[in-house]
């Protein structure tokens with residue numbers, strides 16, 4: 046097996062440049078432990094642990110897991126650094142106290158996370174979908190970018206990877222870029238490396254894993270979804286988010302209504318309406334992942350079209366690594 050180590054691996058001490066991406070309501074401790082023991086980076090959203098004491102407890106559990114073993118993977122936390130995340134300050138304080146080794150920041154201004162993590166040697170990668178935000182993060186001292194490209198699960202960016210990654214590399218040659226969006230096999234990973242990415246961040250592939258505590262209906266819907274079955278909806282958080290186009294999604298439509306749009310834009314109502322919309326969206330998603338729920342609004346990216354089975358995280362990660370190796374070896378034969 047070829048050694049695929051990159052600058053991202055050097056910065057974070059991992060063996061293989063892959064992130065098991067943070068996924069609201071999906072990522073859990075068992076999945077992150079699998080990432081750690083398989084030499085990759087496992088990241089979970091702090092918002093998956095909203096009850097008092099939960100975040101601290103999972104962080105100390107992961108610290109124990111990693112320190113008692115010779116694993117070559119690592120773990121990190123995803124923080125939504127936006128005013129609408131009412132738990133942000135509290136979660137940041139807990140993460141810094143526990144000296145979380147790696148962070149992914151989404152939205153907003155990552156200044157406090159970068160300063161706090163750098164004080165003990167932690168690394169911070171910032172989600173970026175455009176150059177304006179990338180420039181801000183670079184100025185603040187981000188250690189790397191997660192290029193959230195079109196087709197990604199969650200809040201996908203507008204740009205294709207083939208453009209966003211080279212453009213980021215050109216303007217910031219010293220900042221490693223991890224590609225997120227549309228990767229669910231080794232060929233996709235090799236494509237990311239060929240564009241100049243120092244790693245890949247994979248979400249949707251890991252929804253259909255044995256460890257994810259979401260309903261079998263949701264996992265099966267990912268296995269069955271084709272490339273045209275993923276749509277962007279504003280009905281969850283106000284910001285377009287990729288979901289499987291189920292009958293329920295078709296019934297409620299993809300756009301906010303006129304009143305919602307106005308409340309979302311108006312200077313006095315914007316902040317509170319956004320918080321309300323996001324809380325409502327979280328509630329909808331939490332219900333939808335339960336077995337037998339008929340309000341099936343399931344978040345997933347276009348890479349669903351590449352997923353045809355559910356398996357344990359150990360198996361999925363081993364498969365992704367070996368496929369990358371095969372794709373690398375096969376590439377030469379293309380040009381004979």
Ligand SMILES: Cc1cc2nc3c(=O)[nH]c(=O)nc-3n(C[C@H](O)[C@H](O)[C@H](O)COP(=O)(O)O)c2cc1C
Pocket residue numbers: 066067068069071090123150151172193196197198199200225226227228246247248249250252344345346347348
């Ligand atoms: C169900 C789901 C939930 C997600 N939740 C979050 C989140 O809480 N925070 C975040 O930064 N990204 C979130 N994402 C985006 C992922 O971290 C990652 O960028 C994306 O899944 C990569 O694209 P892929 O799904 O095509 O692999 C989510 C994605 C999915 C599919």
